[in-house]
Amino acid sequence: MAKQYKTAIQPTRSEDYPKWYQQVIKSADMAENSQVRGCMVIKPWGFAIWELIQKELDKQIKETGHDNIYCPLFIPQSLMEKEAEHVAGFAKECAVITHHKLEEDTNSDRKGALKPAGKLEEALIIRPTSEAIMGPLFSNWIQSYRDLPLKINQWANIVRWEMRTRLFLRTSEFLWQEGHTAHADKSEALAHSKNMLDTYVNFVQDYMAIPVIPGEKSENERFPGADHTYCIEAMMQDKKALQAGTSHFLGQNFAKAFNIKYLDKNTQEQLCWTTSWGVSTRLIGGLIMTHSDDDGLVLPPKIAPTQIIIIPIIQKEQDQDQILAYAKTISNKLSKLEYNNDKIKVKIDTRDTKTAGKGWHWVKKGVPIRLEIGMKEVEQESVFMGRRDKTNKERESVNLDDFITQAPEILSQIQNNLYNKALKFQEDNTHVINSKDEFINYFSEKNKNNAGFAKIFWAGDSKLEDEISKKYSISIRCIPFNSKKGKCIFTDKEGVEVIFARAY
């Protein structure tokens, strides 16, 4: 198909996917790298999306009986030392605080030079996750079975010292939500960790229009210190997997390390069973890579800071008042309507810029519906509508009253279209692989950009998984829930269906 216009994003997805990703973020003005290695600045458009994610998820987390709290940013080194496996997983990539002031550096030639001073007796690390800080709290707060279940959530910033970073997907500092719960019964705790994964499935699919595969991680991919790690895996447009959220059944590991005990009804001391689960600003990376096209960001209406943008096209100065008044009328009518149990989010583009290209600004920002209005529309009482789930060429003139009536339904259609398109892509690029040779071919160098998700029967051990993972730069993304059973293509032993893929 011949291109009618230069795409708004260069390079395109097919030309250079990683660069395309960066350009989408830049064109939509969502975030940028800061002067601090690996840390990003989340700009207004990106942060408004995060606020919408927070608002809905926070509501759902509260509705399931969790209270929000705030715990310290710092973890004393001694607390980190308590859970050996956890330490091994996180101590290698954390920010370590060793001093509590800066003072003048008299040995330096640099004007105003400073140096660290006031050495701390014990180093502190910045939370890479908060199990180690919540542990002692839970131990204090829980006395008897009456205090259980204890269900806590926190929205916080997290630091993991990453070597290779990418905006939203992997940054040294990121924002997230982390839930922590303690239970009297193993079965209750296990069920809770799965229920919270369900909450993520519903939110990510229903709000972000990202289809996901829920399942369990293999031992190799488990959270350090967990007995089971459950996850949701999404497929990006380069066919790589993105882990979009995790929920951990921590067994009694942290309860033992931090002495989290309760007195049961017979006043016998018992260890608790704990869970933790989280999603982060990484979700925004997944959102971008699931829906965006070569013209920029595409936002599902439920997660769009602006759902409908009205763009006045003023070609003659004398038309300005009439066009702006018309825009105001449309805005007033639309903002009284509801979509997804909330008022429709409509804005008028009042920027003082030239007419040409005004629409592209909002295409690149991914706004679901654009309404261009000039004198023609004022006279016809119509709007010139562009939908972000269609190409820019498919814009059409619609009678204003008709549009007002249909607006909530159109938003709903766009939301569904994006989900269905992404689901079809995921399904089209998921293949059942029946033999070792086929598997090797599927993930071979020459197929690098074609391979998607490979479903195979697997009964391999951790060592074999490691070997295969390294050789093909892939990993077991998850063992989907209720997986079928069958003969392992590597070991011929009875195994379960798992998904192998390259991943972010």
Place this chain on the structure above:
Amino acid sequence: MAKQYKTAIQPTRSEDYPKWYQQVIKSADMAENSQVRGCMVIKPWGFAIWELIQKELDKQIKETGHDNIYCPLFIPQSLMEKEAEHVAGFAKECAVITHHKLEEDTNSDRKGALKPAGKLEEALIIRPTSEAIMGPLFSNWIQSYRDLPLKINQWANIVRWEMRTRLFLRTSEFLWQEGHTAHADKSEALAHSKNMLDTYVNFVQDYMAIPVIPGEKSENERFPGADHTYCIEAMMQDKKALQAGTSHFLGQNFAKAFNIKYLDKNTQEQLCWTTSWGVSTRLIGGLIMTHSDDDGLVLPPKIAPTQIIIIPIIQKEQDQDQILAYAKTISNKLSKLEYNNDKIKVKIDTRDTKTAGKGWHWVKKGVPIRLEIGMKEVEQESVFMGRRDKTNKERESVNLDDFITQAPEILSQIQNNLYNKALKFQEDNTHVINSKDEFINYFSEKNKNNAGFAKIFWAGDSKLEDEISKKYSISIRCIPFNSKKGKCIFTDKEGVEVIFARAY
């Protein structure tokens, strides 16, 4: 007046104010100290109050044209070195990151011992405020006058290495909101810094029912790097002042340090004028100390996570169903009503605890209205109402329908009563002082617990202020806006009215 019961909080305010403060927080289960020196854990009841503060302030900040963003937690040492005065103010009390991992400490006998490793080339500090990280961003983002004003806000955690800490009032890590703006005109920037102070005045008075005195800080008390610092000062029940919020006009100081420039309409390069302003979790400390009594926390309805608590009093097992059904009916009716443009926040106390003392739990948590219901109330179709702005002895039986009709109005009365009571206390304890002798007597050791705010005419210099401040452990809290003029009681020169007081 003879006490009819032991107060819920021991010690009382008059016995030991600082300990009373701690006990109020403990009894209401709002927060606690963590294992990390100077850092607090904000528990569900305390955090729910912070969420209500955030929700309303965030709305007001957005309505005045600010966008939320998120900036990195870290400031490279070199950026801190740029604004000399700013450095002098903050470098002495910051958390310094020098390493990026922990590794096994083979020299230690401790099991699993770790030590910092991976030394950073440049130390990072944790933001004690974000001017130094916003500076380079503003410098990049602003090109022309069209980009101005730039109005940004962020909700974040902040670290200042405090030596003496107190829950909410002064903690090494705290939560806050910090606004940062850049303007083309000096007058616009100056006006904006005052407008944002007005936002704080309105919010703190209207929502938190804390009367405040807005004004300007003296040079000694100014924010490091600011040309003017505006503030709101509140009076606590021990008659000490609490700075509840500040807004800084930064002149061109940060614009010079960080090269924040724009091209004006004549394409001439100009320096910007910047402002910054913030309020923090300290507001919760002020809330506690303004309204609480010897029975615990007292919450203004607009900032109460639960505005009405329904407490079923079940004396016989067989009455349970009827009483709980009645509670549910009341709850349903109340939760349909509105107060302050929001649904009334009503809860039923469903805790499985003994009847006695159930009410006290909610007294101590400061819930504005308590409704106790037992069989008597079921039969009479009434509620036994306690109001947190009255004593526990003043509870009364009210016909249910009457209560439902009046509920929003009663909440409104409580909100006003708390504000008026606090205002009267502030006025009663603010004294105009006309001579140096009177001043010395007012702040003398023997009057330590009686002195409140002293209004005096002042024309002293920074040195004299310092001398007086140290001698009497007081400071100039502010020069109220539109202060009267008169002869300084220390220097006889023409001066303006200022407020001296002891302060948190």
